[in-house]
Amino acid sequence: xxxxxxxxxxxxxxxxxxxxxxxxxxxxxxxxxxxxxxxxxxxxxxxxxxxxxxxxxxxxxxxxxxxxxxxxxxxxxxxxxx
Numbered sequence: 001x002x003x004x005x006x007x008x009x010x011x012x013x014x015x016x017x018x019x020x021x022x023x024x025x026x027x028x029x030x031x032x033x034x035x036x037x038x039x040x041x042x043x044x045x046x047x048x049x050x051x052x053x054x055x056x057x058x059x060x061x062x063x064x065x066x067x068x069x070x071x072x073x074x075x076x077x078x079x080x081x082x
Contacts, residue, residue, distance in 0.1 A: 014040075014056050019065060019079060028069065028076030031057060 001009075017038055022029060035041045035053040042049045057077055060066035067080050 011056070011059075014038075014052075015060060015065075018053070018056055018060060022066065022077060022079045026078075028078040030074050030076060034077065 018034060021034060021037055029037075031050055031054050032041075034057070035050040038053065040050075040052050042051055057066060057068075061068060061077075064080055066077050069076050069078065
């Protein structure tokens with residue numbers, strides 16, 4: 001398997017994990033909660049950035065699978081209505 005194919009398979013599995021997690025939390029989750037639950041929190045110079053989960057969420061939003069809502073001071077992510 002080529003590196004590109006390996007990366008695409010990993011991305012596919014990350015997307016599936018995020019979708020499954022969101023479906024299990026009907027009130028929605030914040031990016032930090034998603035990253036923590038999946039064990040993919042990132043650390044950059046001592047600051048938590050969580051770019052990996054946010055990038056996956058961006059791809060899922062662009063494809064219409066996930067929606068973002070602004071509630072109070074948090075952005076919550078939910079699966080799109082089917």
